[in-house]
Amino acid sequence: MDTLLSRVVWSALTSRQHRFSRGGNLALKFDPDVSPFAASKDNSPEALAALADLMSPKDPPVYLLQADEIALPSSLKVEMTALGVLMTEQTSQPKAIPKAPIVPLQQRDIAEMVSLADLTKPGPFTKRTPELGQFYGVRLDGRLAAMAGTRLNLDGFTEISGICTHPDFRGRGLASDLSIWVASKIRKRGDTPFLHAYADNDGAIALYRKLGFEIWSEVNVAVVRRLEGSAD
The missing domain is CATH 3.40.630.30 (Gcn5-related N-acetyltransferase (GNAT))
Known part of the structure; x- marks a missing residue:
């Protein structure tokens, strides 16, 4: 490991x-x-x-x-x-009913995904980044309100990445719901979920700890x- x-x-x-x-x-x-x-x-x-x-x-x-x-x-x-920090899932969260429907994102959603990533800066994201793994999103008022998916994929581990919420829809727990959703998909195929955050992003680290992740290493x-x- x-x-x-x-x-x-x-x-x-x-x-x-x-x-x-x-x-x-x-x-x-x-x-x-x-x-x-x-x-x-x-x-x-x-x-x-x-x-x-x-x-x-x-x-x-x-x-x-x-x-x-x-x-x-x-x-x-x-x-x-x-x-930054690399965090691995230590305690899996039950797959609760999300607050809004979570849907798989498709090729037709790429422009909106790139636009949301450009706005919220979750990390490097191009129109071909979704080729690295499946992304999921929440649509509210006809707009892509939040998304998350998988990026780095190695033997036994899969990274949750691209976690972001449009500023108009923050405070509704969408990022938490999506992170739990993606983590459950990763575990289902036998991998350990992991993710990254900047070391000074106390809010993100606190959220991920609530979701069962702990810092493996800086x-x-x-x-x-x-x-x-x-x-x-």
Whole structure:
């Protein structure tokens, strides 16, 4: 468990989500149209050089996410760093009747999903992110009021992600209902649900604890890009 979750992006790209991967034996990234995440196998000079080789200066930045310390070659520039937490479900919640109907989101809902993610910033989300897993939503007054789904998928673990509620519909418990709903789907197929939050987001962490999640580890987040004219 420790090894898989310490470099969770690497674990996903070398197991169940390998079909989305670009790279080789030492470093991998998701197809950038699907997700901006990338990872190296370890912090060896060879792996870090391979990570840099996945990018060109013209590419958009990539996101690194891991419990292990993030080390970078000189050819990569850091645009942002943050501390997060990885939380795993320790106590499952009963699947109560949701306060509003929860429906599977489909291809026709993509534009609304991207719009909601752009507004609420639950994390990187593109029009192809839903290819990583099933998303569910709540519609109120003919609008997508809230959603949540699955993103990183590795042996034995599936991540709940994209949890967000439109500001017009907050305070109704929709995020809790959706999180419980998605977690129940994950458990049904035999996986342990996990999720991420920024370490300073006390409200989100408190909510997830109420839903039965506990912090497994702090995680490091970095947004990096390749420098012009660099070579390792």
